[in-house]
Amino acid sequence: MTRQKFRTALAAGAVLAAMGLSNANAKTYTIALVPGIATDPFYITMQRGAAAEAKKLGVHLIWQGGASFSPETQIPILQALLAKHPDALVIAPTNKKALINPIKQYVSAHIPVISVDTTISDHGLLKSRITSNNTQGGAAAAKAIATFAHERGDVAVINVKPGISTTDARQKGFLAQMKHYPNMKVVAIEYDNDSPTKAFTEAQLLLLKYSHLKGIFGTNVFSAQGAGKAVDSSGKKGRVNVVGYDAEPGEVKLLKQGVVTTLIVQQPALEGKLGVKYAYDILSGHAGSVPKSKLLDNITAITKNANDPDISKYFYKSELAH
Structure with a gap:
C-alpha cells in the first residue's frame, strides 16, 4: 500500500469510527x-398516527x-409523567384554563409542549397547536341543516360543556353561520356533560x-x-335532521342508517402524526420548521357516501397500534 493510500484508508477509518461513536451515543427521544x-x-386513531410516525423516526x-x-x-x-421527564409532551388538554398550570410545570422543566385537538387559552406556553378547523366545521354543520330544512324552521345545539376549546369553537361557528338564515332560529343550546344518555x-x-324543530347539531x-x-x-x-361531529363506529352505523x-x-391520525413530527423537529434542532398553529381540514360524510372508500378511510378506529 502506498503512503497516500494508507493515509486515505486511515482517514476513512477515522470517519467510520466517529460515525459509529455518534450512533452509539445518539439519543432516543421519548415523547409522551x-x-x-x-x-x-378519536384518540385511539390519533395514537395510531402518532405510533406510526414514532416508529418511522425512531422515537419512543x-x-x-x-x-x-x-x-x-x-x-x-x-x-406522574413529569417525574419521568419525557423529552417532549403532546397533549389534548381537557380544559383550556385548568390545564395551564400543569403545562407550565413542563415548560419550567424545559420540556416542549404541543397541543393536539383541544388547547389551552395561554398559547404562549405551547410550541405548536394542531387541531381541526372547528369553527369551519360548525359552519358546515349549520349549512347541512339549513339545506335540509330549506332554510326555514327551528334548530337546536347539544354541546358537551363550556370551556372545551374545540366544542366551543364548533358552537361558535354554527351560531355565526345560522345568522345567514333569517327564517331559521336557534331555539336552544343544551349541555350533556359528554353523556349519550343525557x-x-x-x-x-x-x-x-x-x-x-328541523335539526339538531351534536357537537361531539x-x-x-x-x-x-x-x-x-x-x-x-x-x-328532524341530526348533524354530528366525528366518525366513531357507533356514529358511522347511525350515519349509514340515515339516523344521523x-x-x-x-x-x-394526522394530528397524532404531526404532533410527534413537530416534537421531533424541535428536539433535533429544527424548531424553525414547526408552525405555531396548524389547522386541518374536516371531511363531510353523508349517508349517501358513507361507503365510499375515499370517505370511509377517515372513519375512526377502535384498536390501538402496538
Missing part, C-alpha cells in the same frame, strides 16, 4: 402523548390517558317542546349519538 380520554376511538412514544374527559383525571397523569334525554325534551360523538337515537325513537327520522344524516369528520 396524553389524550383527552384513552378509550375514545409513551401513551397515557384517563378513562374520563376531565381535568381531575388528566392532571394526575401529567404529574344527550338522548335532552333531545327528547327538545322534540316535545319545539314542534317545528356522544351528543350526536344521543340526539340521533332520540329522533329515531320518536319516529321523526327524516323529519351528516358527520363532520376530523383527521386525528
Whole structure:
C-alpha cells in the first residue's frame, strides 16, 4: 500500500469510527402523548398516527390517558409523567384554563409542549397547536341543516360543556353561520356533560317542546349519538335532521342508517402524526420548521357516501397500534 493510500484508508477509518461513536451515543427521544380520554376511538386513531410516525423516526412514544374527559383525571397523569421527564409532551388538554398550570410545570422543566385537538387559552406556553378547523366545521354543520330544512324552521345545539376549546369553537361557528338564515332560529343550546344518555334525554325534551324543530347539531360523538337515537325513537327520522361531529363506529352505523344524516369528520391520525413530527423537529434542532398553529381540514360524510372508500378511510378506529 502506498503512503497516500494508507493515509486515505486511515482517514476513512477515522470517519467510520466517529460515525459509529455518534450512533452509539445518539439519543432516543421519548415523547409522551396524553389524550383527552384513552378509550375514545378519536384518540385511539390519533395514537395510531402518532405510533406510526414514532416508529418511522425512531422515537419512543409513551401513551397515557384517563378513562374520563376531565381535568381531575388528566392532571394526575401529567404529574406522574413529569417525574419521568419525557423529552417532549403532546397533549389534548381537557380544559383550556385548568390545564395551564400543569403545562407550565413542563415548560419550567424545559420540556416542549404541543397541543393536539383541544388547547389551552395561554398559547404562549405551547410550541405548536394542531387541531381541526372547528369553527369551519360548525359552519358546515349549520349549512347541512339549513339545506335540509330549506332554510326555514327551528334548530337546536347539544354541546358537551363550556370551556372545551374545540366544542366551543364548533358552537361558535354554527351560531355565526345560522345568522345567514333569517327564517331559521336557534331555539336552544343544551349541555350533556359528554353523556349519550343525557344527550338522548335532552333531545327528547327538545322534540316535545319545539314542534317545528328541523335539526339538531351534536357537537361531539356522544351528543350526536344521543340526539340521533332520540329522533329515531320518536319516529321523526327524516323529519328532524341530526348533524354530528366525528366518525366513531357507533356514529358511522347511525350515519349509514340515515339516523344521523351528516358527520363532520376530523383527521386525528394526522394530528397524532404531526404532533410527534413537530416534537421531533424541535428536539433535533429544527424548531424553525414547526408552525405555531396548524389547522386541518374536516371531511363531510353523508349517508349517501358513507361507503365510499375515499370517505370511509377517515372513519375512526377502535384498536390501538402496538
